[in-house]
Amino acid sequence: MTSKPTNLRPVESGTLPSDPVEDAVAASEKGRREFNPERHVYEPHRVGLPPMGAYLREVWRRRSFAYEMSRTTLRAQHFKTGLGQLWLVLNPLLLCAVYFMLVDIVRHGNRPPNYFAHLVAALFFYHYYSGAVNQSARSVIGGGRLVLNTAFPRTLLPLSSVLTAFKRFLPTLLIYAVVHVASGLPIGLHLIMAIPVILLLTAFTAGMAMLVSAAQVYFRDVASFLPYILRIWMYATPVLYFVEDVPDRYHWLLDINPLTPFFGAWSDMLDLGLWPSATDLLWALGSATVAVVVGGLFFISREREFAVRL
Amino acid sequence: MSSLSASEPTTAVGQDVHDRGPAVRVEDLSITYRTNYEANPTLRSALGRMGRSTRAVREIHAVKNVSFEVPHGEVMGLVGANGAGKSTLMRSVAGILPPTSGRIEVDGRVSTLLALGVGFNRNLSGRENVILGGLAAGLHKSQLKEKYDEIAKFAELGDFMDLPMRTYSSGMYGRLAFSVAVNMDPDILLVDEALSVGDARFKRKSLRRMRKLCDRAGTILIVSHGMQTLRDLCTRVAWMHQGQLMMVGETEEVIDAYSEFLEVGKNDTASLEDL
Numbered sequence: 001m002t003s004k005p006t007n008l009r010p011v012e013s014g015t016l017p018s019d020p021v022e023d024a025v026a027a028s029e030k031g032r033r034e035f036n037p038e039r040h041v042y043e044p045h046r047v048g049l050p051p052m053g054a055y056l057r058e059v060w061r062r063r064s065f066a067y068e069m070s071r072t073t074l075r076a077q078h079f080k081t082g083l084g085q086l087w088l089v090l091n092p093l094l095l096c097a098v099y100f101m102l103v104d105i106v107r108h109g110n111r112p113p114n115y116f117a118h119l120v121a122a123l124f125f126y127h128y129y130s131g132a133v134n135q136s137a138r139s140v141i142g143g144g145r146l147v148l149n150t151a152f153p154r155t156l157l158p159l160s161s162v163l164t165a166f167k168r169f170l171p172t173l174l175i176y177a178v179v180h181v182a183s184g185l186p187i188g189l190h191l192i193m194a195i196p197v198i199l200l201l202t203a204f205t206a207g208m209a210m211l212v213s214a215a216q217v218y219f220r221d222v223a224s225f226l227p228y229i230l231r232i233w234m235y236a237t238p239v240l241y242f243v244e245d246v247p248d249r250y251h252w253l254l255d256i257n258p259l260t261p262f263f264g265a266w267s268d269m270l271d272l273g274l275w276p277s278a279t280d281l282l283w284a285l286g287s288a289t290v291a292v293v294v295g296g297l298f299f300i301s302r303e304r305e306f307a308v309r310l
Numbered sequence: 311m312s313s314l315s316a317s318e319p320t321t322a323v324g325q326d327v328h329d330r331g332p333a334v335r336v337e338d339l340s341i342t343y344r345t346n347y348e349a350n351p352t353l354r355s356a357l358g359r360m361g362r363s364t365r366a367v368r369e370i371h372a373v374k375n376v377s378f379e380v381p382h383g384e385v386m387g388l389v390g391a392n393g394a395g396k397s398t399l400m401r402s403v404a405g406i407l408p409p410t411s412g413r414i415e416v417d418g419r420v421s422t423l424l425a426l427g428v429g430f431n432r433n434l435s436g437r438e439n440v441i442l443g444g445l446a447a448g449l450h451k452s453q454l455k456e457k458y459d460e461i462a463k464f465a466e467l468g469d470f471m472d473l474p475m476r477t478y479s480s481g482m483y484g485r486l487a488f489s490v491a492v493n494m495d496p497d498i499l500l501v502d503e504a505l506s507v508g509d510a511r512f513k514r515k516s517l518r519r520m521r522k523l524c525d526r527a528g529t530i531l532i533v534s535h536g537m538q539t540l541r542d543l544c545t546r547v548a549w550m551h552q553g554q555l556m557m558v559g560e561t562e563e564v565i566d567a568y569s570e571f572l573e574v575g576k577n578d579t580a581s582l583e584d585l
């Protein structure tokens with residue numbers, strides 16, 4: 001009466017492709033025969049992490065999801081409101097005006113040379129970071145039903161938030177370019193270093209985004225604390241002031257802040273017309289690597305649990 | 311904190327297609343997960359609990375040592391009382407929940423029509439939700455563009471496709487979800503209690519569509535409380551109770567045993583049909 005399957009011979013895990021060459025062949029094969037049968041094997045993992053090669057390949061294969069997700073988010077957030085896309089530019093400009101006034105008052109009107117350009121550059125840069133982290137905090141929770149119903153690498157959710165923030169950051173760079181030229185700051189080949197510095201900050205941001213969005217699944221108040229933490233973090237980063245302005249007794253704050261090298265390199269390059277120092281770049285690289293590894297591993301080792309925690 | 315060991319789909323293409331094993335093979339599968347019973351877990355409450363050293367998680371043994379196979383082209387029904395682990399089993403076959411122990415092999419493209427349906431963001435339009443869902447499921451943009459028209463046509467939503475999904479009625483939700491699931495050309499379709507969507511006409515249409523899928527040697531794994539639906543569609547039925555597989559066999563046989571177990575008469579249509 002009860003027919004239980006009889007052929008329960010143990011399947012050797014050797015049938016799984018482990019050879020990277022074979023893997024690559026399989027992947028390209030799969031690309032060609034998209035709708036043809038696929039074979040999936042789901043097994044528990046001892047260490048809680050999926051095979052990273054296969055995982056990263058899946059992320060890359062589904063990257064268009066992240067693009068589309070960020071496009072849709074942007075459209076929903078800006079393009080349907082009254083002032084529409086203008087907000088992308090107005091919002092950071094107003095922010096600059098507020099902080100400029102504030103600092104000017106506190107400093108009794110004697111501001112260092114090129115202070116405005118520094119403020120705009122650093123504030124936009126920080127705004128990119130904090131915007132991405134803030135936005136990504138709710139990305140996994142916001143993906144609710146998608147997470148419950150579809151098997152896909154969940155890292156795409158926070159990464160698409162970072163992409164959204166990056167798209168918001170780009171137009172602000174144009175505003176800064178105007179300020180830069182108007183302030184008569186040096187223009188030269190050293191500005192090319194903006195690209196690696198932005199890439200490094202993006203990597204650091206992605207790591208933080210993964211960390212925060214996974215934490216939000218377990219503690220739903222993380223996203224509420226976050227704006228305050230990010231605000232305080234900004235005051236501890238040379239955004240509203242130059243590194244040189246900081247009195248000795250507060251220097252430890254900059255030393256322990258992983259964002260300091262990014263902003264040091266950024267303002268050396270933009271305000272002073274220097275090539276960013278190797279020390280700053282190396283520290284930034286170190287921070288970014290730690291953030292990506294810690295955030296990524298935390299997220300990926302937890303992501304299979306999200307479906308039961310939402 | 312985590313009790314779930316992660317799992318990962320390993321894709322091995324290039325095996326001999328002619329020598330196909332079953333479409334779905336589940337071997338000694340157990341799924342245990344921890345879930346938080348607070349409605350809204352917060353850091354604040356966690357810190358509060360730390361002082362009292364209590365925990366707000368609870369372990370759920372949703373599936374216990376389940377083994378079965380579904381050959382290609384078979385429609386297998388899954389019955390069981392609420393909380394029997396049916397949905398968990400379906401999610402793990404879809405690759406969403408990892409096995410705690412055991413192994414699942416799935417041979418073919420899977421499309422899921424799970425209880426919650428499509429549409430993760432109610433503020434986005436039906437079109438945007440369909441596209442994002444498809445991309446997440448691993449389809450290419452060009453393929454989606456092709457499929458999109460079929461999906462929209464089958465769902466019969468008309469202009470609603472471009473309105474935010476919060477404006478949809480629950481029947482419309484269900485129709486769109488069903489349309490997405492069957493139009494992805496799945497080899498294996500996982501359906502979780504979703505056949506009762508839509509009006510009578512749409513229901514008939516969905517049944518026809520599922521039969522068509524079976525004729526094309528598609529495999530369907532279907533959870534339903536509607537016994538008539540199962541009798542109509544299934545070749546075999548599996549019955550789960552409290553995470554364990556009670557019985558797998560011929561449709562009539564299993565449904566009879568299950569009905570007896572539930573102490574409802576054979577012809578008690580009110581309790582056995584999806585209303």
